[in-house]
Structure formats: C-alpha cells, structure tokens
Amino acid sequence: MQRICVRLAKSHAEQYEIEIASGALERLGEAARGALGARAQRILIISNPRVFSLYGENALKSLRAAGLNAKHWLMGDGERFKTLQTAARALQFSAEIGLERNDAVIALGGGVVGDTAGFVAATYLRGIAFLQLPTTLLAQVDASIGGKVAVNTSAGKNIIGAFHHPRFVLIDTDSLRTLPAREMTAGWCECIKHGAVGSRKLFDDTRRFLQHTRDQSFASLKEYDERLSKLIAEHCRFKAGIVRGDEREAVERADKKSRRILNFGHTIAHALEAATNYRRFRHGEAVGYGMIAAGEISVKLGSLDVAELQTLRETIALAGRLPSAADVDHDGIISRLKVDKKRVEGRLRWVLLERIGRARVVDGCEVTERTLRDALRAALRYDSVA
Ligand SMILES: NC(=O)c1ccc[n+]([C@@H]2O[C@H](COP(=O)([O-])OP(=O)(O)OC[C@H]3O[C@@H](n4cnc5c(N)ncnc54)[C@H](O)[C@@H]3O)[C@@H](O)[C@H]2O)c1
Numbered sequence: 001m002q003r004i005c006v007r008l009a010k011s012h013a014e015q016y017e018i019e020i021a022s023g024a025l026e027r028l029g030e031a032a033r034g035a036l037g038a039r040a041q042r043i044l045i046i047s048n049p050r051v052f053s054l055y056g057e058n059a060l061k062s063l064r065a066a067g068l069n070a071k072h073w074l075m076g077d078g079e080r081f082k083t084l085q086t087a088a089r090a091l092q093f094s095a096e097i098g099l100e101r102n103d104a105v106i107a108l109g110g111g112v113v114g115d116t117a118g119f120v121a122a123t124y125l126r127g128i129a130f131l132q133l134p135t136t137l138l139a140q141v142d143a144s145i146g147g148k149v150a151v152n153t154s155a156g157k158n159i160i161g162a163f164h165h166p167r168f169v170l171i172d173t174d175s176l177r178t179l180p181a182r183e184m185t186a187g188w189c190e191c192i193k194h195g196a197v198g199s200r201k202l203f204d205d206t207r208r209f210l211q212h213t214r215d216q217s218f219a220s221l222k223e224y225d226e227r228l229s230k231l232i233a234e235h236c237r238f239k240a241g242i243v244r245g246d247e248r249e250a251v252e253r254a255d256k257k258s259r260r261i262l263n264f265g266h267t268i269a270h271a272l273e274a275a276t277n278y279r280r281f282r283h284g285e286a287v288g289y290g291m292i293a294a295g296e297i298s299v300k301l302g303s304l305d306v307a308e309l310q311t312l313r314e315t316i317a318l319a320g321r322l323p324s325a326a327d328v329d330h331d332g333i334i335s336r337l338k339v340d341k342k343r344v345e346g347r348l349r350w351v352l353l354e355r356i357g358r359a360r361v362v363d364g365c366e367v368t369e370r371t372l373r374d375a376l377r378a379a380l381r382y383d384s385v386a
C-alpha cells in the first residue's frame, strides 16, 4: 500500500491522507471511521448508476461494518449532469436523510461525481466532511486532489464552485480494471502532462510504465498492480506539491511552481473540445493534442529542442490512440481562443516547455496567429501523434 500525507498551506495545520492499493475499497469503512472520528453517524455516497453497480454494494457493506449508517444517491452519468440542478437534488436528499455536521459525503466515481459531490459537501450546512473514492485514472491522479469542487452552468464549465479539501482519498487501483480504454488514455495524457511540466523523472517513469504495459512485459499481475500503485502515488504527490504551493491558484502568479503550469496543453484542448461540441474527445484526449500543439509552439519560439518534442509525441502515442482531429477546422479553434482571450481581460497566457520537466508561462502576444496555425497544422494531422 502507498500512503501519502497531503499537508495544506503552511499557514494552517490541516492535512489529509491519500491511500493507494489494489483492493483498498475493502478498507473504506475503517478509513472513513479513522478520518471522521466516533461522532460521525451517517454517510451519504454520491455516485452514478454505472459505477455504483460495480462498486456500490461493497462500499456500503464496508461502511456499515464500521458502524456507519450509509445511504446512497445516484446522479446521471456524464458531464451534462454536473449541474446546479443535480447538486440541488442531492442537497435536498441530504436534508431528508438528516445528515448532520459530523456526518460526511463520499464521492464514488470519476471526476464528474467527485466535483458534484464535493460541491454538495462544501455547501451542505456550510460545509461537512468529504471523502473521495475516485474510480477513474484521471480522478485518481488529478481531480480528487487539490480541493477544487464545482458544477457547470450554461455560461461555462466549473462556473460555480468552492475550495473544499477531502478528509481523505482512498484509491483502489482494481477499479481501473473496469474502466474503458479511452478513459485510461485520457488519464494517462494528464499524467504525461504532470511529468512534462514539472519532473523529468515522473515523465520517464510514466513512459516506462506505458511501454511495459504495451509490451506486456510485467512478470505478473501482482507486479503490474504494485508498479501502478507506485506510479499513481508519484502523480498524487506531484499534484499535491503544486497545489500546496499555490492553493487558490493566485491569478497574478505565472512562475514555474504556480498551479497555472498544470494548464499545459489545455488552452488548445478546451478550444478543440468546444469546436467539436464536446462530443468527439474525452477531455484528456484533447489534452493529448493540446500538448503536442503547445510543444510545436515551444519549438517554433526556439524554447524547446525538436528531439524533446518527438519524445513527447511518442509518449502520448503510448497512452493510446486518440480520435482523429485531422478534419477539425482550424478557424473554429482560433475563434474560440479569441473568446477565451476576452474572458481573461485580453491576456491569454500560454504554458510552453523549455524541456521535458520544465514549463514556462508566456504572454499570449508572444504567440502570433501564424505560429499558432503552423502548430495546429503539425499537431492535428491524423498521423501526427505516433
Ligand atoms: N476538481 C479538479 O481539480 C478537477 C481536475 C480535473 C478534472 N476535473 C473534472 O473531472 C471531470 C472528468 O472526470 P473523469 O475523466 O473522471 O470523467 P467521468 O467522471 O465522466 O468518468 C468517465 C466515465 O467512466 C465511468 N466510470 C468511472 N469509473 C469507472 C470504473 N471504475 N469502471 C467503469 N466505468 C467507470 C463514468 O461513469 C463515466 O461514464 C470533469 O468534469 C472535469 O472538469 C476536476
């Protein structure tokens, strides 16, 4: 088992643990009791029908064995259900079952469930304890860590939210066995991003793991599980470290340790997702293309070596096949970037690379439209990833 202690900003003594192991779900009740203390009585699991049908019964059983009165509430499956209406219904249910201040909400699912359940926990009775049981790779290495919880509105994604840290995060790597391949690819793209912006070692460890997985060169399932738990732990540690240094994503910060560097590949990813009506790509897949495009821009501005860009491309290819982006209209992407720019008072900032393991934030005006178009052409070609 891997265990990580996440300390929040130096100014306050709060901390929480992340536990990572194959079969960790069995320990849910014990871990919840440990984190919540003896006064907790009720616990509400928020999940969706797909995830709950796979893991819900075991979660309830473990919580009940620890003497907790566990109930569940299911939301629809998909980003379109991450709304204020869903949160309102969950809040109403929380009141109906009489959740009290010492009780807690558990998120059992991917990032959509995690963000919505976290928002419910942050607002119910002005904030009650929140536990995370993330079941997608993306939620395990990214969404469950950092305390950001939110829902979408018609005005945009994550418009209404809060900072509300979990009391603990329990990661059962076995849950990834039922996860569709595309969801794994999406999660691996965010992992590659972590390494690319902040740690060559993390990047290389991730690349090696993906290579071994593709070559099926693990000696046994046990070895695979152990290496996977260690790697996920490394990613959690990395994300927690960045968050700790910049807990609330200070708007004025643009240094190499700011939370902003985690946006590498995201400027173009968001535009690509919007240009395809959020239907073609999983977010992480769009980040795969976005990282290649940002890498191309970095090379064109003379900041990144072309061999490093090739390594980045090959590693993204190891994460899995991305849906084709060859037919996406570049004008559509560029007009969406302009909308983005207006939203941030005319200042679009790009996260580029100096090398793998080191990011640099540059002002939008350094990237001309010509550079951008060249980068899109090179990045979105059908065969561009491999
Ligand atoms: N709060 C943050 O800091 C943060 C960071 C990154 C992303 N996010 C948010 O996370 C969301 C995306 O999360 P996601 O990629 O996990 O998507 P998701 O939650 O939609 O899950 C993807 C799909 O996998 C299914 N699923 C989940 N676990 C499964 C399992 N173990 N086996 C089989 N199927 C399973 C889900 O039902 C869903 O259909 C977005 O809303 C994004 O805004 C938040």
Ligand SMILES: [Zn+2]
Pocket: 190, 266, 283, 284, 287
């Ligand atoms: Zn992302």
